[in-house]
Amino acid sequence: MPKTRTSRGINLLQNLPQLQNLIKRDAASYQAEFQNQYNHYLSLLRILQQSPLAFANSTSGYDAAGASSSNGAGQGNGSNNNTAGQSFRELVTFVAQVAQCYPEETKTFPQDLSALILEDGRGARGLGNDTRKTIVQNLVMLRNKDVISSIELLQTLFPLLPMTTSPTLRSFIRKQILTDIKTANTPSKNHKLNRVVQTLLFGMVEKGMGADIVGNKGRFAAGSAAAQAQAKGGEALWAVTLIKELWRKNIWNDAKTVSIVVRACQHPNVKVQSAAVHFFLGDEDGEGAHDSDEDSDDEGPDLKKLAHQRTIKKKTKADGRRMDRARTVVNRKRKEKAAGLNNKVNFPALELLHDAQRFGEDLYENMQKHDKMYTLEHKITIMQLLSRVMGAHKLCVLGFYTYIIKYLTYHQLQVTQILVSLAQSVHDLTPPDVLVPIIHKLANEFVHPGVGAEVIAAGINSIREVSRRQPWCMEGEEDLLSDLIEYRKSKDKGVTTAARGLLQLFREVNPGLLKRRERGKAATLGLLDGQVPAFGHGQDAADGIDGLELLDEHFAQSRAEQGLDPDAPVDEREQEAEDAAAWQKWEEDEEEGDSDSDSSGWEVVSSDSDNDISFSDSDDDEEEKARRNEKKRDKKNGKGKNKAKGDEDEEMDEAEEVGGDDSKSVVSEAAPSVAGTEAELKKMSLLAQQKILTPADFALLNDLRIKAATKAVEAGGGTAVKRKLAALEAEKKSRNNVTTTPEDAFLTENEILGPRKKAKMDYEERMAHIQKGREGREKFGSKKGKKDKEAPSSSTNREKARNKPIMMAVHSNKVMQKKKASLRDVQMKLRAAADKQKKRKR
Incomplete structure (x- = not known):
């Protein structure tokens, strides 16, 4: 049979990839062929716009007429529709590939695709899953080719995200949104794009704010008309999820992002509200939160997938055992994650709150108003956030203490988390009168002979943590405090430790509330000196850098080791050179440390010129330097003492003129102490005046403070010195590992429970303990009568009977x-x- 010859144009019309390749090489020569294909695309687009469900694929289960494809006619129509849909998808891909070659002809092409996919998401079109995915992929390709901007693409993808029902397409859209925003902000912050995207997210959160709130408990749960309206909160839930991802990746970390989540905390949809609250708590999990693809493997095996496989294929014992092992792994990982996240908190987000007082009051009003509609877990989550906001910003939401008092019972579920929330909400500005009923309720419910030792320990530890933050809450309750301290004679270790901790706390912060025999020597001396500030009075302002004299002594010793005079004035040029070298070394170390991390703790502040910041070299500074050098020379020559004495005589004369004999006697008595204080201040401030301390100097100062505290502990220092050493070491550890700093600001359940008896181990812990005991040991078993043991002995009776002659046996x-x-x-x-x-x- 002879071959049928076809023309070159017909081959190109039938082979779109080949035509696409030729157009990319020479677009002008193949403009007619492209126009032919583009007209074909427009005709199919008009057909689809006029007749919904025209190109539905086989996955939709319906033909063009909308009838089921179970009969023969339906199958035939469905086949034709699938062919038309396949042709439409190929044409869309072809036009998107060569759109940059014909910008005038395809200027409306991206807008047509966006309108088509958005109308389909609203239910106006019957596109199949394959057609939806093809349109989204081609829109992304147009963005990669700079045919459309990121704003145009994101304005299409954001509304489409909550509309689509395909998990694959939804995951693709989510990944593309995060990737596009990250790419736009990688070299520098794209503020224009960020403003537009944040406005879109804020609009997604605001859409469901007018609906009636529906709880998640009992008769207030889903099933009503309001619950159906609440289902519209999917957009807000996706908005919060995307914000959490962008915050976790350190792409967005500004106050406007936090304000969007603050608004979501008041959303009527409980799932949206829970996800927003968990954002501030630093927890990646939230009620209804969408798990990210990157973190899905951290939860272990997919139990739903394994259970579905068991329902399809034949059930075997091996599959059952595999299912049990997977369930054990998932439960263990969940416990580990829960234990690790109990003390986490998104501290930078809490610091960026615009109006923390208003935010705290809104949280309390929402929790109180819908108390009967929310589950206990949701209310405890709100309590945790509210208490952390109150503690971080020192807020006074006094109604919170009245609300939480009804949950302070030892048989209450999750009472340890409630106690943690209570302690975290207290600070030094909390009125003590509000806390007195709390203290009485804790003592009456938790600390009495009718409960277990763990309950008593939790109650005393809770009182201790509240008193640590507001010591005056026990004012007028000396008898109650004495009774609590008497529990230090208990036989239970946890109760004894809790009572001793309470006693030691009041010895430090408010020893006046203790009986004289319970104060101790150091506390009694501190009380006589009047060092306990009253409520509302803060600590004295810092008048210098703690431990600066240690750094001065270290520099003096270094100069002495080099053969220089420690008391000689330091040359300013040499000092500036040393400071410049120290700063240069510190910056190099920081750059090396930041090479392996995404962000650093230092921000580079750029200026238009190097002359924007200049150090003053005025005549006043020269006179000040000359005066200081003269004082140093006088001190070295022995004249400083006479000068100080002369100044003292002048002060005495002035006092005689003003106050007569009485003032003279007062000044004469106070002169030695005043002179000593001035000498110490002068010594302490000399180094700060002569030298600008570099970060390396501060690091050296911290090391010197740790050494001095260690020596004091070795010399027999008390518990205060030990706690100071522990605080310095913890501070140094937090500087080396920045991620541990926010977590140290809040309490954990273990601090409320205190030391307890060793809990019974589960099967996995017992097996791990057994395997650990077998490490580095020979194969276990008895070596009785064995010849290979260290001290050989005779054979056993069984071996002797085995070798016995037959006639004897x-x-x-x-x-x-x-x-x-x-x-x-x-x-x-x-x-x-x-x-x-x-x-x-x-």
């Missing part, structure tokens, strides 16, 4: 019993031996 009692055994006894022994062999084979 034939008349033994054991052999005679075998001969006289009945048939039934022989059968039983043979059966037991057979069972034993089977067990060995297993």
Whole structure:
């Protein structure tokens, strides 16, 4: 049969990839062929716009007429529709590939695709899953080719995200949104794009704010008309999820992002509200939150997938055991994650709150108003956030203490988390009168002989944490405090530790509330000096850098080791050179440390010119330097003492003129102490005046403080010195590992429970303990009578009987019993031996 020759144009019309390749090489020569294909695309687009469900694929289950495809006619129409849909998808891909070659002809092409996919998401079109995915992929390709901007693409993808029902397409859209925003902000912050995207997200959150709130408990749960309206909160939930991802990746970390989540905390949809609250708590999990693709593997095996497989294929014992192992792994990982996140908190987000007082009041009003509609878990989550906001910003939401008092019972579920929330909400500006009922409720409910030792320990520890933040809450309750301290004589370790901790706390912060025999020597001396500030009075302002004299002594010792005079004035040029070298070394170390991390703690502040910041070299500074040098020379020559004495005489004369003999006597008594204080201040401030401390100097200062505290502990210092050393070491550890700093600001459940008896281990913990004990040990088993042991001994009786001559064993009692055994006894022994062999084979 002869071959049918076809023209070159017909081949190109039928082979779109080949035509696409030729157009990319020479677009002008193939403009007619492209126009032909583009007209074909427009005709199919008009057909689709006029008749919904026109190109539905086989996954939709309906033909063009909307009838089921179960009959023959429906199958035929469905086949034609699938062919038309395939042609439409190929044309869309072809036009998107060559759109940059014909910008005038395809200027409306991206807008047509966006309108088509958005109308389909609203239910106006019947596109299949394949057509939806093709349109989204081509829009992304147009963005990669700079045919459309990121704003145009994101304005299409954001509304489409909550509309689509395909998990694959939804995951693709989500990944593309995060990737596009990250790429736009990688070299520098794209503020224009960020403003537009944040406005879109804020609009998605605001859409469902007018709906009636529906709880998640009992009769207030789903099933009503309001619950159906609440289902519209999917957009807000996706908005919060995307914000959490962008915050976690350190793409967005500004106050406007936090304000969007603050608004979401008041959303009527409980799932949106929970996800927003968990954002501030630093927890990646939230009620209804969408799990990210990157973190899905951290939860272990997919239990739903395994259970679905068991329902489809034949059930076997091996699959059952595999299911049990997977369930065990998932439960263990969930416990580990829950234990690790109990003390986490998104501290930077809490610091960026615009109006923390208003935010705290809104949280409390929402929780109180819908108390009967929310579950206990949701209310505890709100309590945790509210307490952390109150503690971080020192807020006074006094109604919170009245609200939480009804949950302070030892039989309350999750009472430890409630106690943690209570303690975290207290600070030094909390009125003590509000906390007095709380203290009484804790003492009456938790600390009495009718409860267990763990309950008593939790109650005393809770009172201690509240008192640590507001010591005056026990004012007027000396008898109650004395009774609580008496529990230090208990036989339970946890109760004893809690009572001793409470006693030691009040010895430090407010020893006046203790009885005289309970104060201790150091606390009594501190009380006589009047060092306890009253409520509302803060600590004295810092008048210098703590431990600066240690750094001065270190520099003096270094100069002495180099053969220089420690008291000689330092050359300013040499000092500036040393400071510049120290700063240069510190910056190099920071750059090396930041090469492996995404962000650093230092921000580079750029200026238009190097002359924007200049150090003043005025005449006043020169006079100040000359005066300081003169003082140093006078001190070195022995004149400083006489000068100080002369100044003292002048002060005495002035006092005589003003106050007479009485003032003279007062000044004469106070002169030695005043002179000593001024000398210490002068010594302390000299180094700060002469030298600008670099970060390396501060690091050296912290090391010197730790060494000094260590020496004080070794010399027999008290508990205060030990706690100071522990605080300095913890501070140094937090500087080396920045991620641990926010977590140290809040309490954990373990601090409320205190030390407890060793809990019973589960199967996995017991097996791990057994395997750990076998490490570095020879194979276990008895070596009785073995020849390879360290001290060889004689053989066992069994070995001797085995090697005994037959003539000596034939008349033994054991052999005679075998001969006289009945048939039934022989059968039983043979059966037991057979069972034993089977067990060995297993």
